[in-house]
Amino acid sequence: MSKKPKTVSTQSKSKQFKLIKTVEDISEYVLKSNGLRVLYKHIPGTGVITTNLTYLVGARDEAPGETGVAHMLEHMLFKPTKQDLVNKHDSGAMKFEREVGVVLNANTWKDRTTYYFSYDVQHFTRALTIEAERMRDVVINDKEFQPERTNVLSEFDMYNGDPHFALSVDLCATAFHSHPYGHETIGFRNDIASYTTEKLQRFYNHYYRPNNATLMIIGDIELNTALTEVGRIFEHLESEPGVEIRPVIDEPTQEGTRRVEIVRPGTTNILAFAMKHPGFPSAGWFETMLVLKLLADGPESILQKKLVDTGLAASVTVSQEQTKDENIATLFITLSSKTTHAKIETLVRDLVSTLTPEYIKKNLKNAITKTISEEIYNRDSSLDIAAELTEYVATGDWAKYFETEKTLKAVTIKHIHERAKQLFADTSLTIGVYKSK
Amino acid sequence: MNITTTKESLFALALIEKEGAETAYINISVDCFAENTAKQTVLFVLYSDLLQSGAGSYTRDEFQRACDELGTNICVTTADSLMNVTLASLATKITPSLKLLEVMLTKPTFKPAEFKRAVLTLKNALEQSRENARGIAQTLLKNALFEKMSRQYGFLPDELLAVVDTVTLADIKNLHRELLLAYWTVSVGGAKKSLTAGTKMLNSVKNSSISPVPVYTKAKTNTRRTVVLHEVKSKQNIELSIGGSIPLTLQTPDSAAFSFGLAVLGKWGGFSGRLMSTVREKEGLTYGIYAKTEGITVSETGYWRIMTFFAPKDVAKGITSTLREVTAIAEKGITDSELLRFKTILKTSEALMFDSLTRTVNLVHGNLAAGLTWDEYQAFRKQFQALTKKEVNLALKNHLDPKNLVISAAGPVVNVKGDLQKFAG
Numbered sequence: 001m002s003k004k005p006k007t008v009s010t011q012s013k014s015k016q017f018k019l020i021k022t023v024e025d026i027s028e029y030v031l032k033s034n035g036l037r038v039l040y041k042h043i044p045g046t047g048v049i050t051t052n053l054t055y056l057v058g059a060r061d062e063a064p065g066e067t068g069v070a071h072m073l074e075h076m077l078f079k080p081t082k083q084d085l086v087n088k089h090d091s092g093a094m095k096f097e098r099e100v101g102v103v104l105n106a107n108t109w110k111d112r113t114t115y116y117f118s119y120d121v122q123h124f125t126r127a128l129t130i131e132a133e134r135m136r137d138v139v140i141n142d143k144e145f146q147p148e149r150t151n152v153l154s155e156f157d158m159y160n161g162d163p164h165f166a167l168s169v170d171l172c173a174t175a176f177h178s179h180p181y182g183h184e185t186i187g188f189r190n191d192i193a194s195y196t197t198e199k200l201q202r203f204y205n206h207y208y209r210p211n212n213a214t215l216m217i218i219g220d221i222e223l224n225t226a227l228t229e230v231g232r233i234f235e236h237l238e239s240e241p242g243v244e245i246r247p248v249i250d251e252p253t254q255e256g257t258r259r260v261e262i263v264r265p266g267t268t269n270i271l272a273f274a275m276k277h278p279g280f281p282s283a284g285w286f287e288t289m290l291v292l293k294l295l296a297d298g299p300e301s302i303l304q305k306k307l308v309d310t311g312l313a314a315s316v317t318v319s320q321e322q323t324k325d326e327n328i329a330t331l332f333i334t335l336s337s338k339t340t341h342a343k344i345e346t347l348v349r350d351l352v353s354t355l356t357p358e359y360i361k362k363n364l365k366n367a368i369t370k371t372i373s374e375e376i377y378n379r380d381s382s383l384d385i386a387a388e389l390t391e392y393v394a395t396g397d398w399a400k401y402f403e404t405e406k407t408l409k410a411v412t413i414k415h416i417h418e419r420a421k422q423l424f425a426d427t428s429l430t431i432g433v434y435k436s437k
Numbered sequence: 438m439n440i441t442t443t444k445e446s447l448f449a450l451a452l453i454e455k456e457g458a459e460t461a462y463i464n465i466s467v468d469c470f471a472e473n474t475a476k477q478t479v480l481f482v483l484y485s486d487l488l489q490s491g492a493g494s495y496t497r498d499e500f501q502r503a504c505d506e507l508g509t510n511i512c513v514t515t516a517d518s519l520m521n522v523t524l525a526s527l528a529t530k531i532t533p534s535l536k537l538l539e540v541m542l543t544k545p546t547f548k549p550a551e552f553k554r555a556v557l558t559l560k561n562a563l564e565q566s567r568e569n570a571r572g573i574a575q576t577l578l579k580n581a582l583f584e585k586m587s588r589q590y591g592f593l594p595d596e597l598l599a600v601v602d603t604v605t606l607a608d609i610k611n612l613h614r615e616l617l618l619a620y621w622t623v624s625v626g627g628a629k630k631s632l633t634a635g636t637k638m639l640n641s642v643k644n645s646s647i648s649p650v651p652v653y654t655k656a657k658t659n660t661r662r663t664v665v666l667h668e669v670k671s672k673q674n675i676e677l678s679i680g681g682s683i684p685l686t687l688q689t690p691d692s693a694a695f696s697f698g699l700a701v702l703g704k705w706g707g708f709s710g711r712l713m714s715t716v717r718e719k720e721g722l723t724y725g726i727y728a729k730t731e732g733i734t735v736s737e738t739g740y741w742r743i744m745t746f747f748a749p750k751d752v753a754k755g756i757t758s759t760l761r762e763v764t765a766i767a768e769k770g771i772t773d774s775e776l777l778r779f780k781t782i783l784k785t786s787e788a789l790m791f792d793s794l795t796r797t798v799n800l801v802h803g804n805l806a807a808g809l810t811w812d813e814y815q816a817f818r819k820q821f822q823a824l825t826k827k828e829v830n831l832a833l834k835n836h837l838d839p840k841n842l843v844i845s846a847a848g849p850v851v852n853v854k855g856d857l858q859k860f861a862g
Contacts, residue, residue, distance in 0.1 A: 048792040066714050078708070094718075096586055098709045101782030103789055105707075118789055147721025150751075156726040157673035157748055161570075161848075218790075266671025267567055298505070299489075299497045314561035334562045366505035373508025377525055381793035437670070 013149050014224065016231035023399040026389075027223075031231060034239040035211030038230055039389065041218045043382055049124055049219030050382035052116040053131050054393050057207035059110045059187070060325075061246070066195055068187015068204075071108040072152055073200050077115060078106070079144040081137040092130040096123070103383065108185050110323045112394035118383045121220050128233045131215070136237055140197050146382040153193065156186050163268045164332055167260075167432045168319070171274040173327045174260040175430040179251040182417035214393045218382040230366060247291045251326065258430040263437055269335040271344050272432035275423035277329050280322040281392060281400045286371075286407050287419040288329050292318040293367045294355060296331060296417070300363075302351055303333070312339050312347070322391040328430065329423070341433050355420045368408045375404055438791055440801055447646040449637065451801045451811065452489060453626035455794050461531045461627030462469065462795060463538065463635050464802040467619045470518035473585060475592040476600045479559070481515040483604055486555040486610050488513045488522075491546040500537070506663040509534040511541065517588050517732070519806070520616060525795075527698040531631045535638040542642055552606045560601055563594045570669040570676040570847040575742070577665045578678035578845035582740050584655040589732050589739065589794035618647050622806040626798035656682035656739050659841055661862030666854060667847040673754050675848035679759060683836045687735045687809060692849030693820035694832035696730055699741055699831075701771045701779050702762065709782055712743065712760055722755040725745055735808025741837070749849055753856040756844060762859070764839040770830030783821050 017038070020028040028039045058070050080091045089095055093115075097104050102119040115134075117127045159165040169184050176182030186192070215234075217226050254276070278284030296303045296316045307313035313333050320329035333344055379385050392401040422428060439454040471477065473613050489511065490497040504511055507530040514521045522542070535845035566572065576591035583589045621643060625635035659681075685692045703710035705727045708718070712726040732739025743763075747755035771779075790796050803816040844860055 007660055015851045046792050050792075094708055094714075097707055097782075098714075099778055099781065101709065101785030103707070103786075118792065120785060120788055147719060150721035151717055151724050154674065154722070154746070154751075158746060161672040161674055163671070228438055239784060264671055266669075266672065268565065291508060298501055300505075305498075308558055308561075311557040311561060314558075314565045337564065363502075366502055369508045370505045373510075373527055376508075376527060377510075377795075380460070383792065420756050 013230050014227045016235060017227050021399065024402050026398070026401070028398065029227065031210065031234055033235045034237055036230075036234050036237070037214040038215060038227065039216045040223055040226060041385065042221070042223065043219050044271055046382070047121055048118060048382055049121055049127075049217065049221055050118040050386045051127050051131065052114060052118060052216040052218070052386040052390060053135075053213055054112050054114045054216070054390050055207060055213050056112055056246070056394065057203075057212065058108055058112050058394075059183060059185040061207070062180065062187070063352060064184070065191060066199055067191045068152070068185070069199060069203050070113055070187070071185055071187065072149070072192065072195070073203055074106045074108045074113050074115075075148045075152060076140055076145065076204075077134045077138055077199060079148070080139055082132045082139060083133050083137060085139060092133055096126060096130055107342055109394070110181055110185060110321065110327070112390065114390050116126075116383070116386060124226070125229055128229055132233045132237060135210065135213070138204065140201050140204060142197055145197050145200070149192065149277070152186070153189065156189055156192060159186060160189070163264070163266070163434050164317075166262055166264070167270055167272050167332070167434045168330065169258045169271045171272060171328060171330060171432045172261055173429050174258045175276065176275050177252055179249045179325065180197045181323065181325065181327050187265060188437070206240060207243060209240040209243050210234060210237045212243040214261055214398075216386050216389060216393070220384050235376070249325070257426045259433070260430065261433040261435065264433045266436040268324050268434065268436050269341065270432070270434035271333045271335060271341045271348075272434070273331040273348065273424070274328040274430040274432060275331070276326055276428040277320070277423060278326065279325045281404070281407070282406055283410065283415070284419065285322075286404075287411055287415050288423060289320055289371065290364065290367050290411060290416055290424060291355070291420045292320060292331065293331060293371070294350070294360065300352060303331075306351055307333060307344070307347070311336055312344065322395070324395040341435070346352070347432065349424070351410045352424050357413050357417055360416045364411070364413060364416060368411065371408055372405050438794070438797055440797075440811050442801065442805055442812070444810065447643045448621040448623050448772070449805050449810075450636070450639070451624035452632050452636070452721060453624065453794070453798050453801055453806050454629055454632055458626075458628045458631070458794055459528050460794065461526045461528050461631035462625070462798045464624045465522040465800060466622045466802065466806040467520045467616050468518065468723065469520055469615055469619060470588055473518075473588060473590055475596045476603055477518070478592055479601050479603050480612060481518060481520065482559060483552070483555050484606055484609050485513040485515045485520065486559070487547055487551055487609055488541060488545050488613070490555065491538040491548055491556070492549040493544040493546075495540070497551060499540070500694040503537055507534055507537075509537065511538060521823055528628050528631050531627070531634050531742065535634055539638050542617075547606060547609055547613070552593060553611065556601055556604075561600060563598045564600070566594045568669055568671050570667075570672045571744075571746075573667050573669065574676040574845045574847040575744075577667055577847065578680055578742060578843050581663055581665050581843040581845065582656055582659070582680070582682040584657060587654045587656075588737070589654065597720050618645060620646050622802065624798050624802035624805065625793050633806055636857050648662070654732075654739070659843065662840055662860060663843045664857055664861040665843060665845040666850045666857060668850055669848050670851070671746070672848040674746040674848055675749055675846050675853070676746045677756070678744055678845045679756075679842060680740050681838060681842040682738070682740045683730065683733075684738050685730075685733060685836065686738055687733055687807060687817065690827070691832040691835065692733070693817060694828045695741075695836050697779060697783070697821055697824055698766065698771060698829045698833040698837070699728050699730060700783065701775050702766050704779075704782070705729045711766065712745075712759065714756045715762055716745070716755065720758055722751050722758060726759065733807070746848070749853050752846070752853055753859075756857070756860055760839055763837060763842070767833050767837040767839055770833055771826060773826060776824070776826045776829065780822055780824075783818070787818065
C-alpha cells in the first residue's frame with residue numbers, strides 16, 4: 001500500500017514496555033504494569049503528533065434498555081475529571097482545545113470508542129496526561145450529565161431527520177435477532193432519554209481500563225521520548241481482569257427475506273436492500289465492497305446506468321461498516337416520482353443477475369485499482385492514518401492494515417460472482433421501504 | 438512544504454511542493470459569473486455534469502474507466518458561479534492522469550444523449566433537494582440579505598426546476614468557450630515531478646485569457662430584525678441560519694478584526710467558540726452551533742452567519758440564547774484572555790493544516806481563488822497576531838448588529854411559527 005519505509009529502530013530503552021511486534025513502520029508495545037497497548041509510527045519533520053486512544057467498547061456491549069450508553073459516555077469524557085475539579089477549571093480536554101487550538105474529538109462505533117488529539121509536538125505530555133486522567137477519573141454527575149443528554153437527543157434528532165438513517169435503524173433491528181449490531185450506535189431515543197448516571201458509571205468503571213485500550217502515537221516524536229512519557233503517565237492506572245471477555249454471539253440463521261417499512265410526512269421514497277456480509281477485514285468483507293462498487297459506485301456502475309441515468313431513481317448509494325462480526329451492508333435507492341417500490345425491487349433483482357462472470361471480468365481490475373488508490377489518498381496526514389488504523393485495532397489485528405492491497409489483489413471473478421449471489425440470497429436480505437405520505 | 442504563488446497573465450498559479458509525496462492534486466477554479474439567474478445556476482450544474490460525460494474519443498463510461506484504471510479521481514463541481522475542477526492522482530500515474538484532464542478540458546463532446554440524461558437526473562436531484570432544510574435555510578438567509586443581482590442570492594429547488602428545460606446544448610457549449618477564455622486559478626500539490634507535469638499541462642491548455650468581468654454584490658438595506666420561515670415537514674430539527682451582510686472585503690482594514698471576533702463567538706468546528714460553550718455545553722440546547730464569514734474575497738463583500746439547529750420545543754429558547762451571545766459580544770466585546778487564547782488557537786490551526794497535503798492545497802487554492810497570493814494570505818494572518826482588543830471590539834460593534842439581522846429557519850416550523858415570528862423587529 002505504501003512505499004517501503006526507511007528502517008527505524010523499534011528497540012525501546014524503557015524497561016516498562018515489551019515489544020509485541022513490528023510490521024513495516026508501525027510497532028506495538030505493551031505497558032507491563034497494566035496491559036495498555038501502544039502503537040507507534042514515526043513521521044519526522046511535520047512538527048505534528050496525533051494521539052488516538054481506542055477502547056474496545058461500543059454499541060455491541062450495550063444491553064437492551066441502555067442502547068447508546070457507550071456513545072453517551074463518550075460525550076461525558078469531555079466533562080471535568082477529579083483533577084480538574086481540584087484545580088477549579090474546565091475539563092482538561094476542552095481546556096486544551098480552548099487554550100491551544102488542538103484538533104480534538106471522539107467517536108463511538110459498534111466495536112469501539114475512540115478519542116483523539118492532533119497537536120504541535122510541544123503538547124505531547126499534556127495530551128497524554130488528559131487521556132490518562134479521563135480514563136479513570138471523569139466525574140459523572142447530573143449537573144454535567146443532564147445538559148449533555150439533551151445535546152445527544154439533539155444529535156439523535158439531527159440523524160433521525162435523514163430518511164436513510166431512519167431506515168437504517170429499522171433495517172438493523174430487523175436483520176439481527178440476537179446480535180447487538182441490531183441497534184445503531186447512538187441508540188434508541190427512549191433509551192437515551194431514560195438512562196441514569198449510575199448506569200454510565202458502571203459502564204465507565206468496567207470498560208475504561210488500560211488493558212482494554214490501545215494508544216496510537218503517530219507523528220513527529222522519537223520512540224524513546226514517546227514511550228518514556230507514556231510509561232510515566234499511564235503506569236499507575238489499574239487494569240480490570242474481566243474486561244477482555246467479550247461474549248461471542250452467534251446470530252441465528254436467517255430463513256427468508258425480512259421486510260420493514262417506515263411511513264413519514266415528506267416527499268422522499270427509498271427502497272433499501274440490507275445484505276449480511278462477513279466482518280472486517282476479511283476477504284469476504286472486501287468482496288462485498290467490490291460487489292457494491294460494481295453495482296452502485298460511479299457513473300459506469302450497473303445501477304447508476306439503469307436506474308439513475310434512466311430517471312427511475314434520483315440516487316443510488318451504499319453503506320458498509322468496518323465491524324468485527326458479520327454485519328449488514330445497505331444499498332439505498334432513492335426513487336423518482338415516476339416509479340414504485342415494487343417495480344424497483346423487481347428491477348434491481350434482475351439487474352443483480354447481470355453481474356455475470358463476463359461483466360465482472362471486464363470491471364473487477366479497475367474496481368480493485370480504484371480501491372487501492374482510495375486507501376492511499378486516505379492516508380494523507382497523521383490524523384487520517386490514525387483514523388484508518390483505528391478500524392483495524394477495533395477488530396483485533398492492527399497488522400491487517402498493511403494487508404489490504406494483498407487481500408484485494410487475491411479477489412477473483414469467482415469470488416465476486418459467488419459473493420453477489422450470497423448477498424442477495426433470502427438468507428441474507430432485509431428489504432426496507434421508506435414511504436412519504 | 439514549499440509553497441509559491443504567482444499571478445500570471447492567463448492564470449494565477451499555486452505550487453505546493455511536498456518532498457516524496459505519493460499523491461498529487463490539481464485544483465482549477467474559474468469564475469464564470471455573468472448574471473445571477475435561476476437559468477444560469479441550472480446551466481452551471483448541467484455543464485459540470487456534461488464536462489465529465491465524454492471527451493475526445495472517450496464516451497462517458499470509457500472516460501470513467503480510464504480514470505479508474507489509473508486510480509485517478511477527476512471531479513467537476515459548481516458553487517456560486519465558480520466552476521471547480523479537481524484531480525487526485527497517484528504520483529506514479531500523474532502523466533496519464535493529466536492527459537485525461539487535458540482531453541476533458543479541451544475536447545468535451547457534449548453529446549445530445551448525455552445532455553438529455555443530465556437534464557433528467559438534475560430534475561430528480563432537485564426534487565429530492567426540497568427536503569434539504571439546512572441548505573434552504575442558508576439560501577433564504579442570503580436572499581433576505583442580498584439583491585437578486587448578487588452572486589450570493591440563491592434559488593430554491595422549485596425555482597430551478599421551473600427553468601431546467603430552458604437550457605440548451607448551445608448554452609452549454611457557449612459556457613465552455615467562456616470557461617476556456619476566463620481567468621483561471623490553478624493549484625498543483627505533490628512532489629516536484631508532479632508540479633512540473635501539472636504546470637506543463639496547464640501551459641498547453643491555457644493559451645488565452647480575457648479580463649475578468651467585474652462582479653457586483655448589492656446588499657439589501659435591512660433596518661430591523663427579520664424572520665424567514667420555510668416548512669420541511671419530514672425533519673425532526675429546525676435548521677437555522679442567522680446572520681447579516683457586511684461591507685467588508687479581505688482588503689478592508691477591519692476585516693481581520695471582524696473575522697477574529699466572529700471566531701471568538703463561534704469558531705467553525707470544535708468546541709472553542711462562546712456559542713459552543715454556552716448554548717451547547719452549559720444549556721444543552723443543540724449538538725452544534727458555529728459562526729463564520731462567507732463569500733468575502735479581495736474584491737467582493739459577503740455576510741456573516743451562525744449555523745445551528747434546535748428541536749422545535751427548544752427553538753425559541755435556543756434563538757434567545759444565541760441572540761444573547763451575539764448581543765453580549767457586540768456590546769461588550771471580547772476579553773483580554775480571549776484575545777490571547779484565540780491568537781494561539783488560530784496559529785495552531787494553521788500549523789496543523791500542514792500535516793496534510795490535501796488540506797494545504799485546498800487552503801492555498803481557496804485563498805488564491807479569493808484573490809490572495811500565499812504571501813498576501815500570510816500577511817492577512819499576521820494581522821491576527823497583531824490585533825488589539827480595541828480593534829476587534831470596534832469591528833464587532835460596527836458590523837455585528839443583533840437588532841438588524843436575519844433569522845432564517847427551515848424544518849417543521851408550522852407549529853412554532855408564532856414563537857419564531859416574535860423575534861422579528
